Amino acid sequence: MRAVSELQALQDERKKVDPQKAEAIEQFLVKLRSLGSGEAAFTFILDDASGNSFIENPNAPSPDPLLSLRFYERTYEQQAALGFLAEPTKESGDSSQDASTVEGNSGRPQRIPHGSVGAVAGPRAIAQGNSDEITAALCRYSAPEEVDTLPSTCAACATECVTRFFSTKIPHFREVIVMATSCDACGYRNSELKPGGEIPAKGKKTTLTVRNVKDLSRDVIKSDSAAVSVPELELELSSGTLGGIVTTVEGLIVKICEALERVHGFQLGDSTYEWKKKKWDGFTERLAKLLNLEEPWTLILDDALAASFIAPATNSLEDDKQLTIEEYERSWEQNEELGLNDMDTSSADMAYNTTSAS
Numbered sequence: 001m002r003a004v005s006e007l008q009a010l011q012d013e014r015k016k017v018d019p020q021k022a023e024a025i026e027q028f029l030v031k032l033r034s035l036g037s038g039e040a041a042f043t044f045i046l047d048d049a050s051g052n053s054f055i056e057n058p059n060a061p062s063p064d065p066l067l068s069l070r071f072y073e074r075t076y077e078q079q080a081a082l083g084f085l086a087e088p089t090k091e092s093g094d095s096s097q098d099a100s101t102v103e104g105n106s107g108r109p110q111r112i113p114h115g116s117v118g119a120v121a122g123p124r125a126i127a128q129g130n131s132d133e134i135t136a137a138l139c140r141y142s143a144p145e146e147v148d149t150l151p152s153t154c155a156a157c158a159t160e161c162v163t164r165f166f167s168t169k170i171p172h173f174r175e176v177i178v179m180a181t182s183c184d185a186c187g188y189r190n191s192e193l194k195p196g197g198e199i200p201a202k203g204k205k206t207t208l209t210v211r212n213v214k215d216l217s218r219d220v221i222k223s224d225s226a227a228v229s230v231p232e233l234e235l236e237l238s239s240g241t242l243g244g245i246v247t248t249v250e251g252l253i254v255k256i257c258e259a260l261e262r263v264h265g266f267q268l269g270d271s272t273y274e275w276k277k278k279k280w281d282g283f284t285e286r287l288a289k290l291l292n293l294e295e296p297w298t299l300i301l302d303d304a305l306a307a308s309f310i311a312p313a314t315n316s317l318e319d320d321k322q323l324t325i326e327e328y329e330r331s332w333e334q335n336e337e338l339g340l341n342d343m344d345t346s347s348a349d350m351a352y353n354t355t356s357a358s
Contacts, residue, residue, distance in 0.1 A: 001036045004029055049078040060260065063238050071240070076158075084156055154183035155190065167196055172317055173221070173309040193221065193246055195307045202327040203334070204306035208249065208299045209322040214313060216250040216291070223307035225338070228256070232297040233286055239304070249299060249310070250291065257287055304334045 007029055014022035034040045046053040051071075057064045074082070152163035165179040175196035182189045210216065222228065224244045228237040235256070242259055245252060290297045301308045306327070312320040335341045 001033075004032045004036065007032075049074050050082055062234065063236055069240065079158060084158065152181055154181070154186060154188050156188040157183065157186040159183065159185040161185070170221075170309065172312055174306075176221075193244065195223070195305070199340070200306040202306065203302070203304040203330050204308070205303075205326045205328060206301045206308060206310050207324040207326070208310050209296055210249060210290075210293070210299060211296045211322065212293065215322065216248065216293075218249050218313070219246075219309075219311040220249055220252050220301075221246055221307075221309040222252060222301060223303055223305065225305045226301050226303035226308040228252070229300045229302070230290070230297060231300070232290065232295075233283065252299075253287070253291060257284075304330050304338060 007025055011022055011025065014025065031040075035042050044055070046055060055067060057067055074084075147164055147166045149162050149164050152161055153159070154161050161181060161183045163179055163181045165177055167175060167177050169175050177194045177196050179192045179194060180190070181192075208215065208218070222242070222245045225239050227239045228241070229235060230253075237256065242255060245255060247255065289295065299310070301310065310323060312323050314320050317323065317325065330338075330340075332341065
């Protein structure tokens with residue numbers, strides 16, 4: 001409706017200068033008014049390179065089937081427009097061309113990004129967060145034998161930096177790769193946990209019945225492909241929500257609550273509808289009861305890539321009656337969303353088999 005009012009403001013002048021254009025705009029205004037009044041269905045898209053735009057989910061905390069969210073990697077131009085690039089300064093008298101630049105068609109040097117540029121690299125991992133927290137959690141299982149390094153690119157300023165990584169095995173789970181990146185140019189730091197080995201043939205659904213304080217302290221690895229649900233709260237988070245997290249059961253629930261308050265906190269002001277306040281107050285009360293263990297509740301991690309993990313209370317999964325792990329065949333839609341339907345590994349398989357035979 002704001003677009004309607006802005007276009008309508010200059011219609012009188014357009015009719016005098018260009019009647020044909022004014023008539024076309026008038027017809028367009030009729031369509032806009034029908035959309036604004038809800039008389040016609042339409043698609044509304046917010047494309048924000050900074051990621052700071054938002055559309056309300058009226059069904060929160062339940063998912064909205066009409067609302068979709070997609071992350072993408074920013075281009076070099078978008079990075080520069082947002083002020084995230086910090087080009088290295090050249091020493092005076094150095095006439096050599098920077099290795100990361102080439103001459104373009106216009107004669108001006110064009111920068112070739114060193115590796116991946118953008119903020120999408122984080123959600124590609126199982127989890128990201130504070131390096132000390134991830135190290136403390138993983139060292140309960142095994143210590144790294146060797147730490148390797150590889151050249152990388154800062155996700156904030158796109159300057160060259162170093163990423164350190166090591167591989168370790170978590171019992172009852174799988175091999176994982178821990179990666180830590182720090183940038184000396186801008187101070188950016190990031191830690192990630194990536195799955196190791198091949199993509200599992202089946203998805204995994206992990207169900208935990210929380211009954212005591214020890215259950216709240218269980219380690220949790222939630223990947224960005226995992227969906228989280230708590231039936232007692234009528235809470236469902238689709239895959240991709242919150243990204244990847246290495247935390248505990250209690251920490252996961254607290255992070256979910258903090259994310260909901262951060263996104264919907266502005267709705268709790270004086271102008272908020274009373275029924276919305278009561279809905280969120282009721283949700284907060286039920287959440288507090290769960291964390292206080294006033295009654296048993298259930299945490300479900302459904303991961304199509306089987307990259308999520310809840311630590312068992314004992315050394316044997318069979319002895320942990322509160323933890324249930326169920327494997328299932330992925331649907332065609334799930335494989336399509338994960339990009340597995342179009343993945344062709346025949347060339348790699350042939351090369352691997354040839355190498356193994358020799």
